[in-house]
Amino acid sequence: MAGHFTPEQVNFTGNNSLAVELTGGDRTLVTVIAAVAIAALVVAVVLVRQVLSASEGTPAMRRIAAAVQEGANAYLARQLRTLGVFAVVVFFLLLLLPADNWAQRWGRSLFFLVGALFSAATGYIGMWLAVRSNVRVAAAAREATTPGSTTEGADQPAQAPDTRSASHRAMKIAFRTGGVVGMFTVGLGLLGASCVVLVYAADAPKVLEGFGFGAALLAMFMRVGGGIFTKAADVGADLVGKVEQGIPEDDPRNAATIADNVGDNVGDCAGMAADLFESYAVTLVAALILGKAAFGDSGLAFPLLVPAIGVLTAMIGIFAVAPRRGDRSGMTAINRGFFVSAVVSLVLVAVAVYTYLPSSYAALTGIDDALKGHDGDPRVLALVAVAIGIVLAALIQQLTGYFTETSRRPVRDIGKTSLTGPATVVLAGVSVGLESAVYSAVLIALGVYGAFLLGGTSIMLALFAVALAGTGLLTTVGVIVAMDTFGPVSDNAQGIAEMSGDVQGAGAQVLTDLDAVGNTTKAITKGIAIATAVLAASALFGSYRDAIGTAIGEVHARTDSLGLSLDISQPNNLVGLVLGAAVVFLFSGLAINAVSRSAGAVVLEVRRQFREHPGIMDNTEKPEYGRVVDICTKDALRELATPGLLAVMAPIAVGFSLGVGALGAYLAGAIGTGTLMAVFLANSGGAWDNAKKLVEDGHHGGKGSEAHAATVIGDTVGDPFKDTAGPAINPLLKVMNLVALLIAPAVVKFSYGADASRGLRIGVAALAVVVIVGAVYVSKRRGVAVGGDGEEAGRTTQPADPAVVS
Numbered sequence: 001m002a003g004h005f006t007p008e009q010v011n012f013t014g015n016n017s018l019a020v021e022l023t024g025g026d027r028t029l030v031t032v033i034a035a036v037a038i039a040a041l042v043v044a045v046v047l048v049r050q051v052l053s054a055s056e057g058t059p060a061m062r063r064i065a066a067a068v069q070e071g072a073n074a075y076l077a078r079q080l081r082t083l084g085v086f087a088v089v090v091f092f093l094l095l096l097l098p099a100d101n102w103a104q105r106w107g108r109s110l111f112f113l114v115g116a117l118f119s120a121a122t123g124y125i126g127m128w129l130a131v132r133s134n135v136r137v138a139a140a141a142r143e144a145t146t147p148g149s150t151t152e153g154a155d156q157p158a159q160a161p162d163t164r165s166a167s168h169r170a171m172k173i174a175f176r177t178g179g180v181v182g183m184f185t186v187g188l189g190l191l192g193a194s195c196v197v198l199v200y201a202a203d204a205p206k207v208l209e210g211f212g213f214g215a216a217l218l219a220m221f222m223r224v225g226g227g228i229f230t231k232a233a234d235v236g237a238d239l240v241g242k243v244e245q246g247i248p249e250d251d252p253r254n255a256a257t258i259a260d261n262v263g264d265n266v267g268d269c270a271g272m273a274a275d276l277f278e279s280y281a282v283t284l285v286a287a288l289i290l291g292k293a294a295f296g297d298s299g300l301a302f303p304l305l306v307p308a309i310g311v312l313t314a315m316i317g318i319f320a321v322a323p324r325r326g327d328r329s330g331m332t333a334i335n336r337g338f339f340v341s342a343v344v345s346l347v348l349v350a351v352a353v354y355t356y357l358p359s360s361y362a363a364l365t366g367i368d369d370a371l372k373g374h375d376g377d378p379r380v381l382a383l384v385a386v387a388i389g390i391v392l393a394a395l396i397q398q399l400t401g402y403f404t405e406t407s408r409r410p411v412r413d414i415g416k417t418s419l420t421g422p423a424t425v426v427l428a429g430v431s432v433g434l435e436s437a438v439y440s441a442v443l444i445a446l447g448v449y450g451a452f453l454l455g456g457t458s459i460m461l462a463l464f465a466v467a468l469a470g471t472g473l474l475t476t477v478g479v480i481v482a483m484d485t486f487g488p489v490s491d492n493a494q495g496i497a498e499m500s501g502d503v504q505g506a507g508a509q510v511l512t513d514l515d516a517v518g519n520t521t522k523a524i525t526k527g528i529a530i531a532t533a534v535l536a537a538s539a540l541f542g543s544y545r546d547a548i549g550t551a552i553g554e555v556h557a558r559t560d561s562l563g564l565s566l567d568i569s570q571p572n573n574l575v576g577l578v579l580g581a582a583v584v585f586l587f588s589g590l591a592i593n594a595v596s597r598s599a600g601a602v603v604l605e606v607r608r609q610f611r612e613h614p615g616i617m618d619n620t621e622k623p624e625y626g627r628v629v630d631i632c633t634k635d636a637l638r639e640l641a642t643p644g645l646l647a648v649m650a651p652i653a654v655g656f657s658l659g660v661g662a663l664g665a666y667l668a669g670a671i672g673t674g675t676l677m678a679v680f681l682a683n684s685g686g687a688w689d690n691a692k693k694l695v696e697d698g699h700h701g702g703k704g705s706e707a708h709a710a711t712v713i714g715d716t717v718g719d720p721f722k723d724t725a726g727p728a729i730n731p732l733l734k735v736m737n738l739v740a741l742l743i744a745p746a747v748v749k750f751s752y753g754a755d756a757s758r759g760l761r762i763g764v765a766a767l768a769v770v771v772i773v774g775a776v777y778v779s780k781r782r783g784v785a786v787g788g789d790g791e792e793a794g795r796t797t798q799p800a801d802p803a804v805v806s
Contacts, residue, residue, distance in 0.1 A: 026301040027198065029356075033301075033308040034194035040187030040311045040478075047180045047318075048129060054173050057139030060500040064258075065135035068492065071262035071629045072131050075229060075636070076270055080120055082637055083221050087116045090217070094210060098745040104203055108210035111196060115214030115281055118188040119274045123222050126181040126273035126485055127265045133177035134261075134492035140170035141493065141510040142503045167510045168323040171330050174489045174514065175337075178482030179318035181273045186311045186478045189215075189280035190304065193288070197300055204300060205289040205543075212278070212285035213738040219271075219278035220647060220731035224591060225640035226271030227724030229632045230263025231595045234723075235716045236602025236628070242712045245610065245617075246704060250498035253616050255609045255623035256602055259632050261495045267723055268488035268522065275731055276481050276525070279532040280307070282734045283474055286539035287467040294464035295378065296366025298357060305356065306386055306471040309348045314478020317341025321482070330517040331405065334486070338397060338479050342390050345475035353383045374458055381454045385465040389472025389535070392447040393480075393528050396440060400527035403436040404686035405520045406694050410436075414691035414714070418700050418707035425691065425714035433684025433721075440527060440679040444534050463542030470535035473528070484525035487518030516693045523686030526727050530678040533730040537671045540737040544667065548660050548744050568665060576654055576662030580669025583650050584677050587643050587732055588725040590779060594639035595720035601631050642779040647732050649768040651739045655747045657765035663740050663747070670736055678729040685722025688714040 056062050094109045144166035192211055197204040237256035241247050250257050284303060291299025321337035323330065358364060361374045403410045410432045417424040451469040455462025494511040497503035503511065568574045605628055615621030655663040692711040694700070701707040750757050 023297055026297060029301050030194050030197050030304060033304045034191055034198070036308045036311050037187045037189075037191035037194060040183045040190070040315070043315055044180045044183035044187065047176050047183065051129065051133050051136065051173055051177050051180065054136040054169075055139045056135050057142060057496075058500060058502045060502055061135050061138055061496055064252075064496050064499050065131065067258050067625065068134070068261045068265065068496075069131040071258060071626075072127055072265045072270075074629070075262065075266050075633045076124060076127055078633060079222065079225055079266075079637060080124070083116075083120070083218060086221075087113060087214070087218070090214075094213075094742070097742055098749060099206060100203070104200075104206045107196075107200055107203070107207035110210070111192070111207050112210035112214035114192055115211040115216075115278075116218040117214075118192055118281075119215040119218040119277050120222070122181070122184050122188055122277040123219075123270035123274035125184050127270040129177055129180050130265050130269040130485060130489050130492070133173060133489050135496050137170045137174045137489060137493035137514070138497040138500075138503060138511065140173055141166055141497065141507045141514075143169070144506040144510050163506045163510065164325065166507065167330075167513070170493070170510060171323055171333070171514060171517075172321075174486045174493070174518075175318070175321045175334070175482055177489050178485030179478075181269070181485045182314055182318065182478035182481035183311075185273060185277045185280060185481045186307065186314055186474075189277055189284065190307055190311060192281065193284045194304055197288070197304065201300070202292070205285070205292050208285040208288055209738065209741055212282040213735070213742065215274075215278035215281040216731050216734040216738055217644075217648070219274040220728060220735050221640055221644050222274040223267075223271040223728045223731055224594075224643050224724070225636045226263070226267035227591065227720070227728060228267075228594045228598055228639050229636035230260070230267030231719040231724050232598030232602055232635060233259035233263040233628065233632050234719050235595065235599035236606055238712050238716050238719075239599075240603055240606040240610070243709050244607075248498055248703070250495035252499040252501075253619065253623060255606045255616075255625055256628045257495065257499060258625035259602070259628040261492050262629060263632065264488040264492050264495075268491075269485055272484050272522075272525070272529075272727060273481060275727060276477060276484065276529060276532075278731055278734065279529060279536060280474055280477055282540070282738065283467070283470040283532060283536040285738075286536055286543055287464075287471050289543040290460070290464040290467045290539060292366075294367070294371065294458075294460050295357075296364050298364060299366075299464070302356060302382065303467070303471055305352055306349055306468070307474045307477075309352060310345055310475030310478065313341045313345040313348065313475060314482075316344055317476075317479040318482055321479075329407075330514060331401070331520060334483055334517070334521060335397075338476065338483070339394065341479045342394055342476055345472075346387055346390050349386050349472070349475070350383055353379045353386075357382060371458060371460070374456065374461065376456060381461065381465055382468055385451050385454055385468035386472035386475075388447050388451050389469035390475060392443065392469070392531055393473045393476045395443055396527045396531050397524050399436070399439055399443065400524045400683060400686075401520055403432055403683050404523040404690055406516050406690045406697075411687050411690045411694065414687055415694040415699055415707075415711070418691065418695055418710040418714075420710075421706075422710040422713040425688070425710045426717055429684045429688040429691070429714055429718060432687045433680040433682075436683040437676045437680040440530070440683075441675050444531050444675060447531070448535065448538050460542075463539060466535060466542070467539035470532060470539055473532055473535060476528070477532075480525050480528050483521040487522035487525075490514040490518035512693070512697065516690060519686055519689045519693065523682055523722065526682035526686075526722065527679060529727065529730045530675060530682070533678070533733045534671060534675050537667070537733045537737045540734070540741060541664070541667055541671070544664065544737065544741050544744055548748060570661070572658040572662040573665040576658055576665035577669040579650070579654055580666035580671075581673035582669075583646065583666075583736075584670055584673040584729060584732070586776075587646055588677060588681065588729065590643050590646070590776070591725040591728055592720045594635070594642075594779070595724050598632060598635035598639065599716075601635065602628055605631060639779070642775040643728065643732075645775045646772055647735045648739055649771050651736050652743060653765050653768035653772065655740060655743055655765075656750075656761045656768070659751065660744055660747050663744075667737055667740055670733060674729045674733045678726050681721040681726030681729075683722075685718030685720075685726065688718035689722070691715075
């Protein structure tokens with residue numbers, strides 16, 4: 001049948017019986033790479049000490065910071081306990097999937113737990129330091145407030161305010177905090193992959209599937225759960241506080257303010273840190289799987305060498321972010337650090353490529369004869385592929401900045417529409433998001449295609465080039481994570497300053513400016529994160545085909561009955577493609593709807609407190625902050641299950657019912673739709689947020705005006721876009737790709753050959769469908785808290801972990 005492959009064609013990696021070894025020299029190199037990873041953790045500890053050495057400000061600021069710390073710790077501890085049970089279940093399920101031997105099965109399951117643990121650790125450490133750094137950033141900004149003010153109180157000697165130096169100190173603290181998270185991200189990711197290669201050598205790619213799956217799965221849950229928490233609190237606080245009561249964003253009279261600040265840390269810090277860690281881990285997984293087949297022995301070490309260089313250049317980039325007097329804004333210093341890191345990375349990678357790799361494919365060991373006869377220079381392929389990844393990161397950084405920075409036309413145009421009401425603000429933001437998604441998708445597609453062309457007539461070399469482009473992008477991840485964490489730390493610092501009332505005038509403006517920069521850096525990192533997701537997913541797609549080819553070769557069967565062809569004119573493949581695109585929409589809808597329900601409960605609770613405790617407005621009564629924290633905590637933990645089950649079960653349902661060809665089409669549909677959806681959601685949300693900042697800075701009426709209310713409503717629409725659904729698509733794509741990669745041998749095994757069982761396939765697919773339908777049904781049954789009747793709208797809670805400002 002046209003479009004179908006024979007077993008030899010499917011097994012396109014060639015002769016997989018060739019022995020790939022970790023030679024003595026490569027083992028030494030991987031050991032050095034592991035040492036570099038440990039050095040990153042040491043640098044992180046040094047940065048922690050620098051951050052914690054700064055002043056914590058006034059007693060009122062410290063009390064508020066302690067309340068945020070308490071709420072964040074309570075939520076994350078409960079979330080990790082919940083996910084721990086789930087991780088243990090998956091550990092045993094992975095043992096049931098086919099592997100070459102039990103050593104691979106146990107290694108895959110054990111490193112699944114290691115990947116999950118490292119992902120959780122990265123998120124937790126990011127949150128732990130962020131909730132301690134925020135008050136220090138506020139204290140540094142306070143030095144610019146008025147003559148006579150200091151970070152220790154009015155009893156200190158009077159001194160003249162220095163706005164510029166105070167701004168520089170505050171920014172330095174915030175970015176160094178992000179630097180800690182960045183160093184832990186690259187350090188733990190590289191250390192985990194290096195250890196697997198050292199222990200398992202040629203079997204490392206199979207074991208790394210578990211490591212990447214653990215990192216991706218936990219990151220997705222943390223991203224979804226943290227995103228629901230933070231945006232429920234944020235939307236509730238804005239709608240009741242700003243729009244209905246006309247009080248500032250972080251006014252201490254608003255019962256949702258502490259929950260809002262807690263959410264910044266459990267969502268934007270912990271969730272995004274875990275997300276970028278899993279991007280790092282999964283890209284390494286794909287690069288090592290394809291590197292083993294494309295570069296043989298060298299393919300077990302070279303994919304680790306590139307991100308190891310990135311660790312070193314990330315250190316340079318983080319310390320290069322030092323504001324100068326001539327800088328136009330904080331973004332100038334951050335851009336300088338990013339580009340310094342990128343340029344140095346490219347130079348060092350060029351040196352490493354021409355030092356480590358041979359000048360011809362014939363000189364590579366452990367590859368088949370077809371690849372040995374390939375024309376060209378592997379050094380050129382490797383260097384250009386890595387360069388594509390680095391350049392792609394730089395272009396996306398600039399493109400995202402254009403659509404989300406307050407000084408650029410798109411955001412200013414949204415600000416102008418605020419004069420005609422919230423509807424036009426929402427429409428303008430949607431337009432910006434849709435347009436920017438096209439340009440970002442085209443850039444990413446060109447990057448993938450450019451890397452693919454480097455392989456010439458060899459599809460394996462082409463896919464490996466795509467994976468190497470991903471590792472090139474990874475060289476900037478340390479700085480990217482620092483940029484991302486900078487955002488919520490600055491946001492929290494402004495909240496603490498406003499709630500305490502101890503930072504006024506120039507100091508308050510310093511924090512406002514840093515917050516606006518933070519909104520842009522968060523949008524940029526989300527744009528780069530989706531690029532890493534697409535590159536990793538594309539490379540994993542090649543790994544998926546390799547796994548199918550190997551499995552088919554082992555059963556010595558034809559593939560016609562299985563439907564391996566990716567020709568979408570075949571009905572099963574077309575259905576798979578449509579389902580892959582549909583799952584992205586359903587996943588996004590579930591995440592946004594979860595925020596809507598939880599935010600509705602927060603709105604009702606804050607309204608209740610204002611209604612039943614009128615003394616809150618004149619400061620004779622204190623809000624019950626802990627009640628809102630508890631609502632957000634319970635809702636986030638309850639709501640994260642459905643999107644997670646959808647991500648895991650949907651590929652299982654498609655693969656076992658429609659075959660591996662349809663599952664491949666499913667992944668293609670998800671990658672294409674997910675790329676556009678993630679960028680649209682992230683950029684529209686970031687643009688709305690900064691349009692609000694423009695109005696608050698005095699444009700188009702300023703705070704308290706109708707224009708301000710319009711942009712606040714636009715921002716509340718954008719909140720779940722940019723901080724819940726959008727960034728959660730990144731781990732969604734990689735979880736689905738890894739699930740497909742893990743189940744592919746089982747789908748082949750039970751589809752034909754001696755172990756073929758149609759009943760088993762139907763049973764597994766039916767069970768997966770039942771789980772999906774049941775989870776979605778339960779989720780939809782919860783309803784939306786928007787009225788004054790019904791259990792959902794009228795529910796009350798008792799604070800399990802109250803965070804009360806006294």
